Amino acid sequence: MRVLVYGGRGALGGSIVDHFKAKNATVVNVDLHANEKADENIALDLSQDWTAQEAAVLAKLDGHFDGVFCVAGGWAGGNAAADDMVKNADLMWKQSVWSSAIAARIAAKHLKEGGLLQLTGAAPALGGTPGMMGYGMAKAAVQQLTKSLAEDGSGLPKGASVVALLPVTLDTPMNRKWMPKADFGTWTPLAWIAEHLEKWTTDAASRPSNGALLKIVTEGGKTTTTEH
């Protein structure tokens, strides 16, 4: 098994790298910084524009993957009255949409037939997000891209599936640091994501519907999903 993790140096990405390495998979990490546990690292250059980043990543890849997982992203707020709304929208676009579109290009060229492409949306972006306009726009774009990729003529390999994960809050060290009094039982464990990505990659019948926007809700420590 060979997988690519876009954003494999972050909290969620690192958890996915760990999980797949424990299952003896070969793991390629694409991120600003290397993850020493990955078999191969492709470093992104923030000074490059979107097409240059795409070209740089594609030039370093060969072979095929069972799964391509894009968990890169970030968060920034701002409504229309906020002076940093556009600045933050630009950052959100680069973090979530550049990465997702390049992951889609990687999948078109390097995913195996019947492979799995996973992108990352956000549950709030299924509706309006007045206090975080740039974040909502970027995630809505990723979610619409997911629908596009699932349709005939998308350019993905035959039999491939795509799913966008829409978590509410992930149980990461950073979230525990900044929200120490929150109810952690409502946060989704990173291991839940990593285990399900492995299951869906190896057992196509277990996958969500092709093109699903999979809202992931954790309550009382129990995680459930609904498709949108």
Add this chain to the structure above:
Amino acid sequence: MRVLVYGGRGALGGSIVDHFKAKNATVVNVDLHANEKADENIALDLSQDWTAQEAAVLAKLDGHFDGVFCVAGGWAGGNAAADDMVKNADLMWKQSVWSSAIAARIAAKHLKEGGLLQLTGAAPALGGTPGMMGYGMAKAAVQQLTKSLAEDGSGLPKGASVVALLPVTLDTPMNRKWMPKADFGTWTPLAWIAEHLEKWTTDAASRPSNGALLKIVTEGGKTTTTEH
């Protein structure tokens, strides 16, 4: 009456400028090139990035508007297997999302209480658009921004409304040139849009719901709308 047209040099934008001038409104045009019929022109500089364009436009504006209409945009195709998918997605983002976000910032600062902000989406982006991925992502972002702007806390002035128009095909000279054998009776006349923008601006009770994605369908020369 004073309105701002973002993209007032294009086919639709020019039609809106003409219509509002005929109603004795004061019209400000924001576009790459001047529209000599507008009372004031603010020239966009394509060499600037998103935040610099925003700052340049905001620095040239004062006073308040009854309506802010953003009809800037373009079209480019490409699925995930297309080598120009990312290049085109970048262009679509700049043409549709940069303009819409700056229009939202203009509205937050310069729209009158109870005024109208109009953005431009696309009917196909309500679902997947596999053959035009960048276009779909950009329009989906504009459509989600519309939902955000309609909610409490969006930063728009009190009582303001926002609507996104989702045309299928507009009856423009360029479309007639490139699709000379199409059934023009299924194309929406530019005057329909201009007349309705004036009606909604002057009569708030006639407006679509706040935050509506207004799909505009023309059949047999008759134009109808549905809210999404």
